Amino acid sequence: xxxxxxxxxxxxxxxxxxxxxxxxxxxxxxxxxxxxxxxxxxxxxxxxxxxxxxxxxxxxxxxxxxxxxxxxxxxxxxxxxxxxxxxxxxxxxxxxxxxxxxxxxxxxxxxxxxxxxxxxxxxxxxxxxxxxxxxxxxxxxxxxxxxxxxxxxxxxxxxxxxxxxxxxxxxxxxxxxxxxxxxxxxxxxxxxxxxxxxxxxxxxxxxxxxxxxxxxxxxxxxxxxxxxxxxxxxxxxxxxxxxxxxxxxxxxxxxxxxxxxxxxxxxxxxxxxxxxxxxxxxxxxxxxxxxxxxxxxxxxxxxxxxxxxxxxxxxxxxxxxxxxxxxxxxxxxxxxxxxxxxxxxxxxxxxxxxxxxxxxxxxxxxxxxxxxxxxxxxxxxxxxxxxxxxxxxx
Numbered sequence: 572x573x574x575x576x577x578x579x580x581x582x583x584x585x586x587x588x589x590x591x592x593x594x595x596x597x598x599x600x601x602x603x604x605x606x607x608x609x610x611x612x613x614x615x616x617x618x619x620x621x622x623x624x625x626x627x628x629x630x631x632x633x634x635x636x637x638x639x640x641x642x643x644x645x646x647x648x649x650x651x652x653x654x655x656x657x658x659x660x661x662x663x664x665x666x667x668x669x670x671x672x673x674x675x676x677x678x679x680x681x682x683x684x685x686x687x688x689x690x691x692x693x694x695x696x697x698x699x700x701x702x703x704x705x706x707x708x709x710x711x712x713x714x715x716x717x718x719x720x721x722x723x724x725x726x727x728x729x730x731x732x733x734x735x736x737x738x739x740x741x742x743x744x745x746x747x748x749x750x751x752x753x754x755x756x757x758x759x760x761x762x763x764x765x766x767x768x769x770x771x772x773x774x775x776x777x778x779x780x781x782x783x784x785x786x787x788x789x790x791x792x793x794x795x796x797x798x799x800x801x802x803x804x805x806x807x808x809x810x811x812x813x814x815x816x817x818x819x820x821x822x823x824x825x826x827x828x829x830x831x832x833x834x835x836x837x838x839x840x841x842x843x844x845x846x847x848x849x850x851x852x853x854x855x856x857x858x859x860x861x862x863x864x865x866x867x868x869x870x871x872x873x874x875x876x877x878x879x880x881x882x883x884x885x886x887x888x889x890x891x892x893x894x895x896x897x898x899x900x901x902x903x904x905x906x907x908x909x910x911x912x913x914x915x916x917x918x919x920x921x922x923x924x925x926x927x928x929x930x931x932x933x934x935x936x937x938x939x940x941x942x943x944x945x946x947x948x949x950x951x952x953x954x955x956x957x958x959x960x961x962x963x964x965x
Contacts, residue, residue, distance in 0.1 A: 578760050580760065581760040585756075593624060596617040596621065600612055600613065600616060600617060626665070627749065630658060634658065635753050637654075638654050639750075641654070643754070655750065659743065659747070662742075666738075666739050799814065799849065799850065800814050800818065817845050817849040818849065820845050821845050821849075824841075824842045824845075824875075833872030833873060834872060834875045835871070835872055836868040836869070836872070836904070836964070839875065840865075843862075843864065843878060843879060843900070844862070846879060847860060847882070847900070854890060857894070857895055858897070859895070859896070859897040860897070860900075861897070861898070861899045862900045862901075863900065863901040863902070864901075864902050865902065868904055869904060869964070871904070871907070872964065872965050873962070874940055877962075880932065880933040881911075881930075881958045882898075884913075884958075885914075885915035885956070886915075888915075888917065888956070889915030889916050889956060890918060896916040896918065897915065898915040899915070900912070900913050907963065907964055908962065908964060909960075909961070909963075909964055910959075910960075911961075912959050912960075913957075913958045914955065914957045915956050916954060916955060917954050917956055937962070944963055945962045945963070946962075
């Protein structure tokens with residue numbers, strides 16, 4: 572189960588690293604034989620090095636697949652620490668039992684050097700003496716075992732120490748560094764996988780929030796539009812019929828485009844034109860509605876029903892039936908950005924209809940979609956309400 576948690580990239584990194592280690596002896600032999608024609612490519616040397624590397628590989632596999640997951644995935648620090656110390660102790664015991672041949676040769680050379688030194692000391696003590704005949708009293712010991720002769724001292728066979736050699740210490744340090752490297756690599760890939768999962772969860776959460784906001788937009792928009800049609804039925808039946816036609820166009824847009832992540836600018840502008848046309852039928856000539864939307868726009872997209880909220884808000888709170896009022900709507904594309912402005916007068920008694928989710932909704936959508944890449948500036952003055960929005964186009 573733990574092996575399945577490792578990503579293929581992590582296993583690939585390990586395979587590449589150990590592949591280089593096993594290839595290093597061959598490369599070294601190749602360079603040496605290439606530079607010196609008297610040398611021959613000796614596979615025995617490579618096999619000896621591979622034998623030592625294989626030991627490290629075995630302990631690495633134990634640490635990677637058994638010990639490291641205890642710390643990284645299961646967070647059992649004490650168990651990991653004890654088992655790791657046991658593994659290091661086992662490696663130390665193996666290293667001392669399998670002492671390299673050159674170290675043994677070193678101990679033999681040291682013993683031979685000490686024996687040679689003792690022989691030289693004996694020769695120096697015997698200088699000036701004649702050895703024409705055997706020393707007195709030595710004849711009776713001829714043929715006897717050497718240890719029964721006078722002055723004989725037994726020299727015990729010296730053995731190399733069980734632990735403490737330079738190679739032993741270096742080997743243990745290499746093993747500890749290897750375990751640390753393994754933990755670092757495994758922690759890196761685990762952190763990267765956790766970040767991917769977190770980003771995926773955040774993305775799913777954002778999508779769910781956006782879907783929820785879209786479900787709020789449609790009922791809110793239809794509620795306002797049906798109120799307009801209801802008012803027109805008593806005022807002008809013919810206008811009410813044309814309003815229903817305009818509403819059907821907008822419903823078609825919401826039905827087929829409203830659930831998409833982005834719609835072409837032309838489609839969004841057409842929707843705004845239809846909405847403003849519908850609203851013109853409801854008001855008298857005292858309401859001045861100016862709209863400047865470009866006809867030719869680049870092939871860019873915008874989130875659906877993003878701008879209509881500000882226009883709805885302008886009609887809802889900026890129109891007065893008794894006094895002159897105005898609504899100015901303008902949009903233009905500059906430097907791959909959409910600059911939208913909606914400016915309207917403020918009624919003396921604005922509509923106090925509760926449940927205004929429009930501006931809160933659009934702020935949340937802008938934050939979720941663009942983070943800090945958009946600019947929304949709202950000026951709420953005494954008699955004028957001005958909205959300026961700049962968003963990047965995709």
